[in-house]
């Protein structure tokens with residue numbers, strides 16, 4: 001069945017064409033995002049949801065999204081998607097981090113000029129027939145100091161434009177390297193320095209706990225008198241009420257805002273002032289940017305739905321289209337090895353150490369680790385999946401360690417998972433043979449060669465004669481058919497293991513009888 005995608009926001013029709021060309025069914029309902037109830041009603045029919053910022057993907061909507069595999073944000077900010085809830089359901093959330101950056105940077109520059117020359121007020125006055133030539137006295141931007149808070153994709157483009165306009169550009173961004181600042185022709189400064197020196201301040205950070213109200217009443221008071229403030233990033237970076245007061249007091253000369261704490265902004269503390277310029281979240285609204293983000297999101301979502309390739313996901317590592325098919329059998333192996341270890345572990349897991357050897361070490365091991373951890377935790381937490389597993393493990397204080405190294409033994413590729421719990425440490429290794437099927441090749445240091453089967457019995461016993469015969473007749477008498485039987489031992493007469501694939505489930509009383517056999521140390525029914 002072809003995957004189905006719902007577009008619930010105003011996306012360029014270019015996206016629809018891409019989906020159709022790739023053989024994906026697409027429903028384009030550009031106003032649906034605003035109707036939460038209707039969206040919740042129909043979301044269960046779709047594998048993909050393509051959005052901009054009007055659709056709010058809440059836990060309630062996700063709870064109904066039974067088929068949903070991917071949410072594609074045609075744009076940058078994913079703050080309208082409940083990421084923990086999407087992750088918990090195994091839904092990949094991807095954005096298009098660069099498609100609208102130039103456009104948004106240009107909007108910030110346009111806002112700066114609008115403020116510097118009071119263009120909106122002058123326009124309104126002129127079109128009202130007033131010709132108030134003496135009323136409007138602007139300021140030049142040349143040689144002024146432009147302070148950028150957040151110098152990432154968009155902030156950097158604004159910086160370059162600012163330098164081109166002969167401004168002195170300073171930036172506060174804890175993650176901006178000195179080399180990058182130098183490349184951009186920007187002086188990296190601390191926030192206090194920026195506040196004290198900037199004639200224009202423009203914000204380009206995401207809204208986080210740290211950046212919320214970065215321009216608070218106190219920080220606005222630290223700004224140079226006559227500063228002009230531009231926000232084309234996210235509402236909430238500036239305390240709107242404090243800014244309104246500072247504008248009224250004449251401390252701030254002007255403000256240009258594209259984004260607001262509450263959107264759509266029908267009322268706002270900043271509204272109604274001549275030295276305030278507002279646009280309705282138009283930062284990304286150019287034909288070019290909308291074409292870019294629509295094409296990109298449709299390609300990315302199609303790739304994921306059709307090939308498993310992942311790009312620009314905010315909750316999963318990237319996987320290229322070439323990697324996806326090579327990774328697939330190892331994802332299955334990692335998940336099953338994790339599941340094997342998880343089904344044998346009843347106590348609190350402290351550490352999981354995963355070693356990737358040989359060719360598999362060259363693949364995206366982060367994705368394999370997520371799969372292994374999902375398999376490991378699923379016997380204890382049924383809701384966990386490959387996307388949510390690392391977060392769930394972290395929440396539970398489980399330390400995940402990864403090692404990659406060249407092949408050391410008999411196998412081209414080998415994955416070994418060691419689980420350290422309260423009172424035990426358990427290792428299991430597996431590989432994928434040329435037939436693409438995952439195999440178990442070592443359990444706690446004992447070599448074995450077994451395929452995974454839907455229903456298995458794992459037995460540890462003393463390596464003494466008689467066990468196999470007794471076990472086989474017990475199982476046979478109980479009407480349980482043995483499909484395959486794999487054996488291993490550490491040395492003659494030492495510890496032995498048996499991995500037995502059976503048809504159908506193993507009744508508890510049969511397992512009890514196996515456990516009671518002489519020489520058997522433990523027996524466990526496993527399902528894969």
Ligand SMILES: NC(=O)c1ccc[n+]([C@@H]2O[C@H](COP(=O)([O-])OP(=O)(O)OC[C@H]3O[C@@H](n4cnc5c(N)ncnc54)[C@H](O)[C@@H]3O)[C@@H](O)[C@H]2O)c1
Pocket residue numbers: 076077078097100101104149150151152153154155172173174175176204205206207210211232233234258259281282283284285
């Ligand atoms: N108005 C619009 O229509 C529109 C369009 C596109 C993007 N945006 C928004 O613009 C913002 C920036 O987007 P981007 O693509 O440049 O993001 P980005 O991730 O490339 O850059 C953000 C920068 O902020 C920095 N940063 C993070 N925390 C900080 C802190 N506490 N103090 C200072 N700097 C900090 C990061 O180091 C990073 O360099 C986002 O919020 C995005 O949603 C708005």
Ligand SMILES: O=C(O)[C@H](O)COP(=O)(O)O
Pocket residue numbers: 052053054074075076077078100281282283284285
């Ligand atoms: O984060 C973004 O990309 C911008 O805020 C643009 O949002 P929009 O796609 O709703 O215009």
